[in-house]
Amino acid sequence: MSAGFTAVEMMAVAAARLLPDGAVCFVGIGLPGTAANLARITHAPALVLIYESGPIGAKPGVLPLSIGDGELSLTADTVVPTPEIFRYWLQGGRIDIGFLGAAQIDRFANINTTVIGDYRRPKVRLPGAGGAPEIAAMAGRTLITLRHTRRAFVERLDFVTTVGFLDGGDARRRLGLPGAGPTHVVTDLCILEPDPDTKELVVTSIHPGVSRERICEATGWPVRFAPAPAITTPPTAEELEALRDLERRTARAHGDNGGGNA
Amino acid sequence: MAEITGLAEAVSGLVRDGMSLALEGFTHLIPHAAGHEIIRQGRRDLTVVRMTPDLVYDQLIGMGCVRRLVFSWGGNPGVGSLHRFRDAVENGWPHPLELEERSHADLANAYVAGASGLPFAVLRGYRGSDLPKYGDHIRFLRCPFTGEELAAVRSIRPDVAIIHAQKADRRGNVLLWGIVGAQKEAVLAARHSIVTVEEIVDDLGAWPNACLLPHWVVTAVCPVPGGAHPSYAQGYYRRDNRFYRAWDAISRDRERFRAWMEEHVLGTEDFAGYLRSAGLALPPESDR
Numbered sequence: 001m002s003a004g005f006t007a008v009e010m011m012a013v014a015a016a017r018l019l020p021d022g023a024v025c026f027v028g029i030g031l032p033g034t035a036a037n038l039a040r041i042t043h044a045p046a047l048v049l050i051y052e053s054g055p056i057g058a059k060p061g062v063l064p065l066s067i068g069d070g071e072l073s074l075t076a077d078t079v080v081p082t083p084e085i086f087r088y089w090l091q092g093g094r095i096d097i098g099f100l101g102a103a104q105i106d107r108f109a110n111i112n113t114t115v116i117g118d119y120r121r122p123k124v125r126l127p128g129a130g131g132a133p134e135i136a137a138m139a140g141r142t143l144i145t146l147r148h149t150r151r152a153f154v155e156r157l158d159f160v161t162t163v164g165f166l167d168g169g170d171a172r173r174r175l176g177l178p179g180a181g182p183t184h185v186v187t188d189l190c191i192l193e194p195d196p197d198t199k200e201l202v203v204t205s206i207h208p209g210v211s212r213e214r215i216c217e218a219t220g221w222p223v224r225f226a227p228a229p230a231i232t233t234p235p236t237a238e239e240l241e242a243l244r245d246l247e248r249r250t251a252r253a254h255g256d257n258g259g260g261n262a
Numbered sequence: 263m264a265e266i267t268g269l270a271e272a273v274s275g276l277v278r279d280g281m282s283l284a285l286e287g288f289t290h291l292i293p294h295a296a297g298h299e300i301i302r303q304g305r306r307d308l309t310v311v312r313m314t315p316d317l318v319y320d321q322l323i324g325m326g327c328v329r330r331l332v333f334s335w336g337g338n339p340g341v342g343s344l345h346r347f348r349d350a351v352e353n354g355w356p357h358p359l360e361l362e363e364r365s366h367a368d369l370a371n372a373y374v375a376g377a378s379g380l381p382f383a384v385l386r387g388y389r390g391s392d393l394p395k396y397g398d399h400i401r402f403l404r405c406p407f408t409g410e411e412l413a414a415v416r417s418i419r420p421d422v423a424i425i426h427a428q429k430a431d432r433r434g435n436v437l438l439w440g441i442v443g444a445q446k447e448a449v450l451a452a453r454h455s456i457v458t459v460e461e462i463v464d465d466l467g468a469w470p471n472a473c474l475l476p477h478w479v480v481t482a483v484c485p486v487p488g489g490a491h492p493s494y495a496q497g498y499y500r501r502d503n504r505f506y507r508a509w510d511a512i513s514r515d516r517e518r519f520r521a522w523m524e525e526h527v528l529g530t531e532d533f534a535g536y537l538r539s540a541g542l543a544l545p546p547e548s549d550r
Binding site: 161 | 288289290313314333335336337339340343348351364365366370371373374385386387391396410440441442443444446473494503504506507547
């Protein structure tokens, strides 16, 4: 890319900036792990990372391929049994931020990670819920990060695995979920935030070099923009160096020769 | 009372067609060798339970051992799909697969309830999700004290729990550490249990709060060095992430999958023979 960084790097950096130092973050599988660890090695050294497999306060030097690599338990403050993670730490109300990926998302930030098509005869069987439904219900608030494509940002989910704002307005509050729900959706094109009243996702910050048309094309519903959306601050040299260094170390540890396809 | 025995004997003695099994392990200490032995012995119509079914469940499903899967996340972490699992759900190959689908919080709680001798677990979960619409294992009830609506989920009580651990002593006391997932709960929830271990030692040297399964809750202990590969055993060898990636290509195609399993699993006597046949080595912990 001519700007000196890729769209995926911009996504990771933009998501990492949303994690405040000292917060307790429950890290979901996939892209959230990159952003959460980037935050920890840049502006948020006191960020506490909790993984569903059991590590609390993990400080991995390389990104885990799975959600339970040895690197996580070796660098954690403590490792607890998985039932304890969900019972005492998540349901007990000790998580500030739940950080999730998604296969499909709708305009009210509900997530599908179960099936494409009919549940009984799916066109594509996805991995399933994992920890997401209760993370999104119980964490103080939720961040979501995923690539921005028309296949992912859909008008209607085939299956609601994990609740964001259901059908908008005060539907989430009426459901009685303890956490406030998603506050940001970070993609490789932009950042979306829920409208305070309708809870519909609105584009509030556009990544440098991205046009509004591209965001519209990549969104399966007529996406709304804030009156004056910001332009996301490009990655700083320090952020980029930290991210690339982390990914280089990770690729080496996982046996890549630089490429990396996970 | 734990009997220290060979894995083939333990599986043939305890695992029957039609049983429910939980081969637990959350990324770490996954009992791959035991899964292979079940495939070698040709068990059928199994109900298999696991929070994170990965390669070994993909293999059991693809080899036609499984009728029903109870699970909460079925993928090849960081790599992509489990192709045999998907083929069974999407196309019914080699035969249709019944699903009992849950969330991690549900299944973790359901093991705890099983270990506690309770018929169900209570959690604050599932509100608004489509998951309770499929299957009758998730219900809602009102808290008798506060009136809050909570999810009630049927507990898990497998016939046999199978786990891998680092060590056992000569009486069959089992010690595991690192990421211990829901293994202790799975063993205590099950009627019988098989534990494969890296080694048998004279003295476990366990600290008072260690995750230790007393010999009298374990049915069989089987020494199988490397028995978690391509998963890992902390203190012994690392996760073989290369193999997790290689599995994507091996498992994508039905014929290649069958041929690979026949050559390396059905065509070998035991796990050591399998590792040799497939040209696999345990990645040393120091090598990074």
